Amino acid sequence: MDQYLSSKFIRVCLPLVLLSVVVNGKTRNGVVFNVKDFGAVANGLTNDTEAFDAAWKEACAVKGNATLRIPEGTYMVGPIMFEGPCNGFMEVQLKGLLLAPTNLSVFYPEYSRNWIEFRHLNNLLVHGGGILDGQGYSAWPSHHLLQLPYSLGFNKVINGAIRGISLVNSKNLHMEIFACQNFSVKSLTISAPQHSPNTDGIHIGRSTNITVKDTIIGDGDDCIAILQGSTSVIISNVMCGPGHGISVGSLGGRPREGDVVGLTVKNCTFTGTDNGLRIKTWQSSPSRSFVSDVLFQNILMRNVSNPIIIDQHYCPHGNCNPSTPSKVKISRVQFDNIAGTYRNPVAVKLVCSEDYPCSDVGLGDIDLEYIGDSKPEPNSCVNVQGYSNGNVKPASCI
Numbered sequence: 001m002d003q004y005l006s007s008k009f010i011r012v013c014l015p016l017v018l019l020s021v022v023v024n025g026k027t028r029n030g031v032v033f034n035v036k037d038f039g040a041v042a043n044g045l046t047n048d049t050e051a052f053d054a055a056w057k058e059a060c061a062v063k064g065n066a067t068l069r070i071p072e073g074t075y076m077v078g079p080i081m082f083e084g085p086c087n088g089f090m091e092v093q094l095k096g097l098l099l100a101p102t103n104l105s106v107f108y109p110e111y112s113r114n115w116i117e118f119r120h121l122n123n124l125l126v127h128g129g130g131i132l133d134g135q136g137y138s139a140w141p142s143h144h145l146l147q148l149p150y151s152l153g154f155n156k157v158i159n160g161a162i163r164g165i166s167l168v169n170s171k172n173l174h175m176e177i178f179a180c181q182n183f184s185v186k187s188l189t190i191s192a193p194q195h196s197p198n199t200d201g202i203h204i205g206r207s208t209n210i211t212v213k214d215t216i217i218g219d220g221d222d223c224i225a226i227l228q229g230s231t232s233v234i235i236s237n238v239m240c241g242p243g244h245g246i247s248v249g250s251l252g253g254r255p256r257e258g259d260v261v262g263l264t265v266k267n268c269t270f271t272g273t274d275n276g277l278r279i280k281t282w283q284s285s286p287s288r289s290f291v292s293d294v295l296f297q298n299i300l301m302r303n304v305s306n307p308i309i310i311d312q313h314y315c316p317h318g319n320c321n322p323s324t325p326s327k328v329k330i331s332r333v334q335f336d337n338i339a340g341t342y343r344n345p346v347a348v349k350l351v352c353s354e355d356y357p358c359s360d361v362g363l364g365d366i367d368l369e370y371i372g373d374s375k376p377e378p379n380s381c382v383n384v385q386g387y388s389n390g391n392v393k394p395a396s397c398i
């Protein structure tokens with residue numbers, strides 16, 4: 001290119017190239033749809049739902065990849081459904097702060113289970129450092145009168161991911177992953193006050209190949225709950241607390257539940273939680289199901305009430321028939337390298353079903369120190385078959 005051509009290129013072509021980026025909103029990853037171009041006001045008061053809806057519908061209709069951009073700013077939206085199928089890979093760049101409506105009537109009578117839902121999508125990424133504020137404070141007092149909406153739901157999303165987003169003060173649970181496959185969660189921050197009702201961090205149900213990592217969760221209920229029908233779930237480097245810890249279940253509450261097979265919880269820390277690692281199944285479950293191949297490894301407990309629990313007599317309302325034991329069979333569960341401090345008298349409590357005893361339960365390298373106010377009691381095992389290896393302190397009951 002000679003002098004003339006190159007300067008002509010800079011004067012004529014480069015601006016055209018730059019202009020086309022702005023006008024067509026093309027990025028490497030596809031066409032960009034900015035909610036502000038669709039009328040979002042971002043003053044935190046005006047209902048911006050229709051702008052979000054319109055931007056999503058156009059993005060989803062693109063014959064290829066598309067990006068929904070939510071720039072910095074405060075948006076009052078919802079309930080809102082980002083529904084597919086779309087044609088290409090959908091990227092949601094969320095930099096703004098989204099506020100949930102405080103008027104509960106907008107979630108009824110056509111009940112929306114989720115404030116924000118992504119549904120029927122294949123290839124989705126939600127990221128960008130933004131915040132979802134469920135504005136739960138005014139709703140929490142009604143939690144036993146109404147089924148309150150969850151903040152964020154992924155329903156039938158395949159090959160999806162969310163990372164680098166904060167969720168605060170949901171009205172009910174913060175995030176549900178339901179009927180998803182190949183879904184990854186990374187670098188989230190979830191927070192609600194310790195005494196807020198039902199503000200669980202993440203629920204995973206009927207899903208396969210789900211990973212959750214590098215995430216911080218403090219709330220008023222479970223940190224992460226793995227529910228029926230979930231297989232191949234890996235949770236690593238998650239910090240829980242306050243809250244109720246990581247829980248498998250409750251399971252066996254309804255007929256024809258799916259099994260929980262293949263769960264790894266690794267390199268996690270629990271601080272000031274009620275429970276640490278827990279598997280709970282209802283006392284009089286209506287039909288059979290299985291929990292198997294579960295590994296809890298490299299876990300630090302700090303001031304946790306009940307660090308290790310299997311409870312197959314779960315019956316919070318006391319209305320179960322004690323002569324019909326749980327039909328959930330638990331096998332191949334390993335607790336390995338669990339250390340730290342605990343507050344209730346029993347560190348390890350494994351209470352399994354009379355009809356379907358737990359089998360192949362392993363305790364290895366447990367080092368838990370009592371810091372509670374009364375007298376520590378020995379670990380307790382009921383209907384458990386298994387093994388222990390390495391040092392187990394307090395002494396193993398298996």
Ligand SMILES: *[C@@H]1O[C@H](CO)[C@@H](O)[C@H](O)[C@H]1NC(C)=O
Pocket residue numbers: 028029030064065088089
């Ligand atoms: C669509 O996005 C995916 C994921 O980022 C990428 O692998 C693929 O190359 C993109 N396709 C096009 C046509 O840009």
Ligand SMILES: *[C@@H]1O[C@H](CO)[C@@H](O)[C@H](O)[C@H]1NC(C)=O
Pocket residue numbers: 103104105106
């Ligand atoms: C709450 O929402 C309902 C249903 O949309 C509406 O009829 C009502 O006026 C709203 N209440 C307030 C205080 O905005």
Ligand SMILES: *[C@@H]1O[C@H](CO)[C@@H](O)[C@H](O)[C@H]1NC(C)=O
Pocket residue numbers: 047048049050077078079101102103106
């Ligand atoms: C916002 O607008 C959407 C769509 O019109 C509506 O469904 C929703 O109830 C509105 N939200 C509030 C808080 O009024």
Ligand SMILES: *[C@@H]1O[C@H](CO)[C@@H](O)[C@H](O)[C@H]1NC(C)=O
Pocket residue numbers: 158159181182
């Ligand atoms: C899950 O990911 C694997 C590996 O990328 C892929 O082979 C498989 O098809 C994916 N599953 C679905 C349902 O897309």
Ligand SMILES: *[C@@H]1O[C@H](CO)[C@@H](O)[C@H](O)[C@H]1NC(C)=O
Pocket residue numbers: 159160181182183184209
């Ligand atoms: C599980 O999903 C991840 C994406 O989250 C994918 O990279 C991986 O290949 C999948 N594994 C299998 C066995 O499908």
Ligand SMILES: *[C@@H]1O[C@H](CO)[C@@H](O)[C@H](O)[C@H]1NC(C)=O
Pocket residue numbers: 236237266267298
């Ligand atoms: C857990 O921590 C160990 C030691 O720091 C590290 O080698 C391993 O990769 C970590 N595993 C996961 C799944 O984070």
Ligand SMILES: *[C@@H]1O[C@H](CO)[C@@H](O)[C@H](O)[C@H]1NC(C)=O
Pocket residue numbers: 272303
């Ligand atoms: C342990 O947790 C309890 C209850 O949350 C709290 O009152 C106490 O101060 C904590 N102790 C330490 C040493 O953190």
